[in-house]
Amino acid sequence: MSYQVDEKGFYGEFGGAFIPELLYPNIEELQENYLEIEKSPEFQKEFHQLLKDYVGRPTPLFLAKRLSAKYGAEIWLKREDLCHTGAHKINNTIGQILLAEQLGKKRIIAETGAGQHGVATATVCALKGLECIVYMGEKDIKRQAPNVARMKMLGATVRPATSGSKTLKDATNEAMRDWINNPENTHYIIGSVVGPHPYPDMVARYQSVISQEIKNQMQGLPDYVIACVGGGSNAMGAFYHFLDDQEVQLIGVEAAGLGIHTNKTAATLTLGTPGVLHASRSIMMQDKDGQVVEPHSISAGLDYPGIGPAHAWLKVSERARYMAVTDADALIAAVEVSRMEGIIPALETAHAFSVLKDLELKPTDRVVINLSGRGDKDMNTYMEELNLL
Amino acid sequence: MKEEQTHQSIAGDPFKKVTDFILNPCNEQVKKEECIMKNKLTELLQNKPEGLLNIFYTAGYPQLEDTTTLLTALEYSKVDLVEIGIPFSDPLADGPTIQESSKIALENGMSIEKLFSQLEKHTVKVPLLLMGYWNPVMQYGLEAFCKRCHEVGVDGLIVPDLPMSIYQTEFKEVFEKYHISNIFLVTPQTSDKRIREIDKNSNGFIYAVSSASTTGSKTDFSAAADYLGKLKGMNLNTPILTGFNIKNKQNFQDACEYVNGAIIGSEFIRQITDVEDISHAAATFVASIK
Numbered sequence: 192m193s194y195q196v197d198e199k200g201f202y203g204e205f206g207g208a209f210i211p212e213l214l215y216p217n218i219e220e221l222q223e224n225y226l227e228i229e230k231s232p233e234f235q236k237e238f239h240q241l242l243k244d245y246v247g248r249p250t251p252l253f254l255a256k257r258l259s260a261k262y263g264a265e266i267w268l269k270r271e272d273l274c275h276t277g278a279h280k281i282n283n284t285i286g287q288i289l290l291a292e293q294l295g296k297k298r299i300i301a302e303t304g305a306g307q308h309g310v311a312t313a314t315v316c317a318l319k320g321l322e323c324i325v326y327m328g329e330k331d332i333k334r335q336a337p338n339v340a341r342m343k344m345l346g347a348t349v350r351p352a353t354s355g356s357k358t359l360k361d362a363t364n365e366a367m368r369d370w371i372n373n374p375e376n377t378h379y380i381i382g383s384v385v386g387p388h389p390y391p392d393m394v395a396r397y398q399s400v401i402s403q404e405i406k407n408q409m410q411g412l413p414d415y416v417i418a419c420v421g422g423g424s425n426a427m428g429a430f431y432h433f434l435d436d437q438e439v440q441l442i443g444v445e446a447a448g449l450g451i452h453t454n455k456t457a458a459t460l461t462l463g464t465p466g467v468l469h470a471s472r473s474i475m476m477q478d479k480d481g482q483v484v485e486p487h488s489i490s491a492g493l494d495y496p497g498i499g500p501a502h503a504w505l506k507v508s509e510r511a512r513y514m515a516v517t518d519a520d521a522l523i524a525a526v527e528v529s530r531m532e533g534i535i536p537a538l539e540t541a542h543a544f545s546v547l548k549d550l551e552l553k554p555t556d557r558v559v560i561n562l563s564g565r566g567d568k569d570m571n572t573y574m575e576e577l578n579l580l
Numbered sequence: 581m582k583e584e585q586t587h588q589s590i591a592g593d594p595f596k597k598v599t600d601f602i603l604n605p606c607n608e609q610v611k612k613e614e615c616i617m618k619n620k621l622t623e624l625l626q627n628k629p630e631g632l633l634n635i636f637y638t639a640g641y642p643q644l645e646d647t648t649t650l651l652t653a654l655e656y657s658k659v660d661l662v663e664i665g666i667p668f669s670d671p672l673a674d675g676p677t678i679q680e681s682s683k684i685a686l687e688n689g690m691s692i693e694k695l696f697s698q699l700e701k702h703t704v705k706v707p708l709l710l711m712g713y714w715n716p717v718m719q720y721g722l723e724a725f726c727k728r729c730h731e732v733g734v735d736g737l738i739v740p741d742l743p744m745s746i747y748q749t750e751f752k753e754v755f756e757k758y759h760i761s762n763i764f765l766v767t768p769q770t771s772d773k774r775i776r777e778i779d780k781n782s783n784g785f786i787y788a789v790s791s792a793s794t795t796g797s798k799t800d801f802s803a804a805a806d807y808l809g810k811l812k813g814m815n816l817n818t819p820i821l822t823g824f825n826i827k828n829k830q831n832f833q834d835a836c837e838y839v840n841g842a843i844i845g846s847e848f849i850r851q852i853t854d855v856e857d858i859s860h861a862a863a864t865f866v867a868s869i870k
Contacts, residue, residue, distance in 0.1 A: 209714055211673040211740040212765040213789060215774070354679060355669065367672045374769050467715045468670065470741065480691045481719030482669040 194434040194501070194510060200388025203508060205474075205500035208387035209467045213371045217379075218387050220294065225389045228293045229286070229396060241285050242400060245318070246275045248282075250401075252408040252559070257531040258544075264552035267413070268534070268562045269405055271425065278537065278564030279401060279425045280311035284380055286397030288315040291378035298322045298377045302366040304331055304359035304421065305492035305539060306338025307564055308382030313347035323347040326365040328358035331491040338568045356485035359421070359495045363469050383422025384499030387470035391499050398428025405559055406432050415550070417442045418561040419543040420513065421457070421493035423502045425563035430511065440512065442550075443502060444542045446488035447515035457486035458515035459498045460506050468497040474506070489518035489572065490538035492564075516545040522576055525566065537564035538572060617783045619759045620707040621735035624660065625785060625819050625840075632841025633832065633870055634661040634821055635848050635862075636711065638681040639698075640690025641667075646858055647695065648702040653859040655706045657866035661821075663738065663843065666692060666712030673740040677846040681853075692720050696728045704733030709763065709784075711738040722751060726758040736761035736784045744781060756783075763787050768807045775814065782818040788839060789823065808838035832869050844869070 200206050200222070210218050228234055242248040250270045258266040271279035284301075291299060299316050301323070303309030309325040316323035325342055329351045332339050342349050352361040363385075370379045384391040384398075405413070416433055418426035420443035433439040448456035456462065456476075463474040468483060476484040476496040488494040505511035516524075525541035528534055536544065540563045552558065566573065573579060624632075635654050639647045647664065654662050667682035667690050674682070692712075699708075710729065717725050717739060729737070737760055742751070744764055755762050761784030766775050768789075778786060788811055804822070811820055822835050823843030835842040848865060855861040 207746065208743060209741045209746070210743060212744075212770065213673060213740075213767050215743070216767075216769040216771070354683070360670065364670055364672045368675075371673065374767075467713075467718065467741065469672075477715070477719070479719070480693075481716035482686060483715075 192508060192510075194505060194508070196388065196392040196501070200392075202391075202501045202504035204465070205472050205503040206388055206391060207472050209470045209472065210387045211371065213374065214367070214387075214470075217370065217374055221393070222389050224294065225290060225393050228290050234289055234293070237289055238286060242282065246281050246285065247273060248400065249404045249408070250274060252405060255532050258528070258547070261531070262547045262552055263554055264556040264558055266547070267409070267557065267559045268532070269401060269429065269559055271401065271561060271563045272534065272536065272540070272565035276307070276311050276314050277567060278307040278311070279398060279428060279561070280308040280382060280564075281314065282400055282428065283382065283394050283397040283424060284308070284311040284315045287378070287380045287393070288319055288321070290393075291321070291380070292319060294378065296321075296376060296378035298324070298373065299380055300324045300326070300366050300369050300377055301380045301382060302326045302359065302362040303338075303382060304328070304362065304494060305490065305537065305564075306331065306335040306342065306568060307492065307537070309347070309349070310338050310341045310345070312380050312382070313342040313345035316347065317345045324369065325349050326352050326362040326369070328352045328356070328362045330357040331359065331362070331494075334572060335491055335568055336571065358486070358491065360483065360486070360497070367469070383424040384427045384501055385422040385469055385471065385473075385497060391471065391501055394424055395427045395431055395501060398424050399431035401425070401428035401561060402430060402432035405429070409557070409559075412436055412439050413559045414438075414556045415440045415442060415558040416561070417444065417543050417546060417558065419444045419493060419539045419563060420460075420498065420502060421446070421495045421539065422497070423499040425561050427499060427501055429559070429561040430505070434510065441505065441510065442546060443511055443513045444546050445513055445515045446490055446493035446521070446542055447517045448487040448489070450517055451515050455487035456515075457488040457494050457496065459486075459496060460502065460513040461515045463496075463498070465503075471500050473498055473500040474503040489521065489576070490542065490569075492537070492539040493542065514546050514549065516542040520545045522573075525573065526577065529566075534562065535566035536562060537566050538569045540564055541566075617756060617759055617761060619735040619761065620733075621661070621709070621761050621784050624707045628819050628840060630840055631836045632660040632821060633866070634663055634709075634823075634841060634843040635659050635866065636663040636665060636823075636843055636845030637848055637852065638665040638667055638678060638685050639695045640685035640688045641681040641849070642684065642853060642858065644688040644690060644694070645698070647698045649859055650852070650862055651702060651704070651706075653862040654866065657863045658870070659706065659866055660841065661707045661709065663709040663711050663845075664695070666695060666710055666716060668713040668716055671713060675846060677849050681849050692716055692725070696732050699732040699734070707735050708733055709736040709738055710734050711740070714739050714742045722754050726754050726760050729760055730758040734760065736763050738763045738765075738787060740765060744778065748781060765789055766811070772814070775811070775816070779816040779818050785819045785821050785840065786816065787823060787843070788820050805834070805838070808835065812838045829869050
């Protein structure tokens with residue numbers, strides 16, 4: 192079975208490009224060029240040079256000894272939190288800014304939830320001297336203030352999305368509207384493996400450096416690869432080169448919010464049904480009339496009612512398993528990782544750690560957790576929720 | 581749940597064969613080549629008339645039951661076509677005015693089923709289009725959706741996020757079975773080659789977006805003149821209506837110099853917002869344009 196995108200842009204029954212005609216020329220341009228540009232020696236050279244000298248790759252694979260002792264297995268942490276800007280998001284923005292340059296685009300737009308993708312986009316735009324506009328939900332602007340300040344410091348314009356739930360979904364709508372209004376000079380850097388084809392494949396390719404490095408850094412294959420999933424880019428990057436290694440168990444961890452039996456949740460794959468959101472067919476949270484249900488998660492990066500089509504396919508084809516973790520459990524895990532390993536993880540990443548207690552691990556098991564981002568941006572939430580003041 | 585039952589009862593109707601024959605003269609009993617799209621829209625457009633006014637509004641706005649009140653007012657005002665928007669939670673091809681009206685309509689309780697039941701009680705005389713995003717239509721079920729459209733007097737659909745390639749390969753037959761015209765959009769960025777392809781695949785009119793913008797967000801009409809002039813010069817088989825930033829009589833007349841007519845949406849919604857008598861507001865606005 193193939194877990195890769197087919198020539199029409201589908202992963203099994205999921206994917207495609209359900210775009211308004213207004214975006215057809217832009218998407219066609221990307222579909223026709225993204226692979227060729229990525230494969231060109233010039234792109235490859237600059238991409239890898241920047242990942243090495245600017246981002247600081249390869250990121251370490253660290254054996255977390257105290258967590259290993261507690262959970263009775265080898266727990267390895269892929270340290271994406273050590274990337275420049277503090278999360279895996281920059282792997283993708285480096286790739287897309289080089290692509291945008293090749294396509295002659297002068298203006299860059301992006302959506303952001305937690306602000307990590309916004310910061311990573313603002314960063315590469317500063318690096319290349321391109322105009323940068325980031326759409327961010329009004330609610331997220333409040334809860335991720337440090338990242339808003341970073342984007343502004345880097346010269347980006349942050350525009351609030353004030354419709355709907357005022358979170359990532361609405362920021363994505365606004366970014367797409369911007370692109371419709373500015374079709375010729377603008378490239379839209381989508382931050383996750385969502386959106387119309389070729390974005391899910393393109394972003395997965397740029398993020399696949401994560402699993403490529405894990406393969407190089409480990410002797411043999413791990414037994415588990417675990418990553419948190421909002422749209423699903425860090426998970427797809429961590430899974431990518433293991434997809435055909437059936438003996439490796441792949442686990443994506445969604446945000447259950449207040450719980451999957453409440454209406455305050457973002458556990459898309461657990462609760463959702465097939466539908467079209469943000470121009471691709473995937474699984475999404477919707478009501479019986481096909482209206483998108485507003486999600487909830489304490490973590491802005493996972494607070495999204497959809498998921499990348501590749502993950503929907505991995506779930507349906509049973510190649511990967513998806514679990515859901517509540518806000519409260521994620522906070523407990525964040526404290527545990529901080530105090531046992533001296534690493535404050537992003538709230539998103541904390542969800543991935545929380546499933547360790549639910550797996551039946553053997554002492555010989557080797558578990559890789561993709562430590563997708565660091566928790567600096569979440570200090571306000573941690574301080575409030577954990578009474579640290 | 582309630583919807584599913586409705587669909588099932590249609591499917592289980594003992595008179596299904598009879599109703600099928602009346603509703604679908606193009607079913608398998610008739611040879612395919614004899615099946616020609618015929619509805620109020622194609623009748624209106626067959627001689628490529630000029631100066632057509634198409635008014636767009638959102639179903640269930642400003643109040644839930646205003647859908648047919650407005651339809652009656654517009655039919656009485658002699659608009660040529662009416663386009664009713666099915667509200668969606670994430671209308672990404674729409675500007676702020678239509679977004680806001682969609683949000684209010686959803687809060688009012690509007691849904692596809694509700695819209696059909698409203699239209700069912702009204703004998704639709706004007707050529708009528710529905711505009712809606714693909715996801716709610718897909719959840720309703722395309723076949724059930726097209727069938728209900730045909731039953732209540734809908735002639736055409738505009739589904740902005742259903743790409744032509746997917747329509748052609750997967751859904752065209754269903755649309756045609758129920759005599760529903762599918763309306764495609766073109767923009768200033770659409771290549772001539774693709775415009776010709778869209779022309780070939782169209783069976784209603786082509787909806788020419790007059791500037792590269794989401795609905796209602798630009799003010800200057802003159803920027804569209806070159807583009808509409810180009811479309812006129814292409815001598816397409818399909819009539820063209822333009823939309824997205826027509827606000828007044830002058831804009832409307834300017835547009836009609838080049839194409840067969842124009843669609844007014846955002847401005848019409850502004851005209852019926854916060855007024856005491858929406859029928860009067862609608863009629864007054866139409867009279868100011870035509």
